Amino acid sequence: MxxxxxxxxxxxxxxxxxxxxxxxxxxxxxxGSGLTPAQMHAIEIIGQEKSLRMKELAQKMGVTTGTLTVMVDKLEGLGHLERKPHEKDRRSFKVRLTSKGRRQFNKHRQFHLNLAQDIVADFSSADLKIFLAGLEKINSQF
Amino acid sequence: MxxxxxxxxxxxxxxxxxxxxxxxxxxxxxxGSGLTPAQMHAIEIIGQEKSLRMKELAQKMGVTTGTLTVMVDKLEGLGHLERKPHEKDRRSFKVRLTSKGRRQFNKHRQFHLNLAQDIVADFSSADLKIFLAGLEKINSQF
DNA sequence: GTATTTTGTTTGAATGTCAAGATATTTGAT
DNA sequence: ATCAAATATCTTGACATTCAAACAAAATAC
Missing domain, CATH: 1.20.5 (Single alpha-helices involved in coiled-coils or other helix-helix interfaces)
Structure with missing residues (x-):
């Protein structure tokens, strides 16, 4: 069209x-969390995945593994996540949230839900469904 | 609701x-432009405004003036924009695009228009209008 | 006319980023 | 089984982004 x-x-x-x-x-x-946007982004992605390789996380974030090494070092030092040796592949690590990181993740997700709630507060139920369908269509086209 | x-x-x-x-x-x-996202963002904002103060640009970008000084130095060196002394206020500069910066701005805006076109290519005219109204409502609520 | 505020710059420190190179390990080919 | 190629991570060097704090110059307030 x-x-x-x-x-x-x-x-x-x-x-x-x-x-x-x-x-x-x-x-x-x-x-307000004391983290940078990039660090929070890492936590958001890891939180959705339980655990994943450095390489996978780098790809999902759109950065190189070199960039990620430093960022994960920092977040590990802050106690938000941890590296565990990969069970099968001894070159690799699995990164996952600690309970502290998990709390941060849940808190941030709740902020997102509150925002989503607020910005469509005066939509009718029907209008919201139409909008959701539109946004879904756009995402699939992207 | x-x-x-x-x-x-x-x-x-x-x-x-x-x-x-x-x-x-x-x-x-x-x-593909050789610029960083932050630099392009500055060009986008200046391009919409003809010319503006460092302070105004910093506010629109959500950064401090200290950050902006360095960025504008860089973009001025690349020939995309220029500082002109403010007519009334001798503390201040007006920043504006050069013709090179203007070309960069127009090119990038065209990319945005092409993207917008693509992502709603299979919307009906009526669906697009509904979606636009929804997005406008959300922006005003934000 | 002096005191305060505003505008922009400079500096120092931390983070984010990539590309290139190093190391260890796995995978594939023969 | 061996050797080459690919893969995963880390390290380093260079530059960009960012802020806060300290500074200088000029405008504004009183």
């Missing part, structure tokens, strides 16, 4: 605005 | 996915 350039420009503009607002919100929210 | 926790969780999850996809896309897109 060929859309009007006006609608497309409006969409681009709304997406940029939305993205920037999320960025600011995330930054401000993370600040 | 009190929504189901299932819908809220789905919304939070879709937003995170959307945000990460934009991040990756932006990062990959900017890479």
């Amino acid at each position: 060929e859309h009007s350039s006006y609608d497309i420009a409006r969409l681009a503009s709304l997406i940029i605005e939305f993205y920037e607002k999320i960025s600011s919100w995330e930054h401000a929210t993370v600040k | 009190e929504h189901s926790s299932y819908d809220i969780a789905r919304l939070a999850s879709l937003i995170i996915e959307f945000y990460e996809k934009i991040s990756s896309w932006e990062h990959a897109t900017v890479k």
Whole structure:
């Protein structure tokens, strides 16, 4: 479907605005935790996966393993996560959250849920479902 | 309106996915320009404003003026923007794009428009309008 | 006219980032 | 079984980003 350039420009503009607002919100929210956004991002990904290799985590985060080594060193030092030798592959480590990291993860996820709740607070149930379907379609197209 | 926790969780999850996809896309897109994401972000903001003070730019970007001094030095050295003394306030500069920076800005905006076009390519016109209205409502609530 | 505030810069410290190179281990080919 | 290639991680060096704190110059307030 060929859309009007006006609608497309409006969409681009709304997406940029939305993205920037999320960025600011995330930054401000993370600040209270004493972690940096990048560190929290690592915790979010590890938290969804139980445990994963350095390499896998690097790929999911879109950084090199060299970058990740330093970041995991730091988070391990802070007690949020730990490296365990891989059972099968002696080159590799499995990274996973400690209970401290798990608490941080759960707290942050709750912030996300609260935000999600707030921003659609005045949507009707039907409108929300339509919006969810739209966003899902966009994500699948991306 | 009190929504189901299932819908809220789905919304939070879709937003995170959307945000990460934009991040990756932006990062990959900017890479081809030789600039860093932060530098491109500065160009995007200046480009929308014609010219603005260091302080104003810092606020819009959510960084301190100290951070900005270094970044603007760098971008000025690359020829993308320039400082002009403020007409009224001799403490201050107005930062604006050079023609080189303007070309960079236009090119990047076109990338955004192309992306916007692509991700809603298979929306009907009516669905797009509904989605736009939803996103606008969310932005205003944020 | 002096005191306060504002604007921008500088500096020092921590983090994030990559590319390139080193090491250890696994996998694949013969 | 051996040797080569691929893989996983770490290390290092270079640069970018970021903030806080300290500074200088100019504007504003009283």
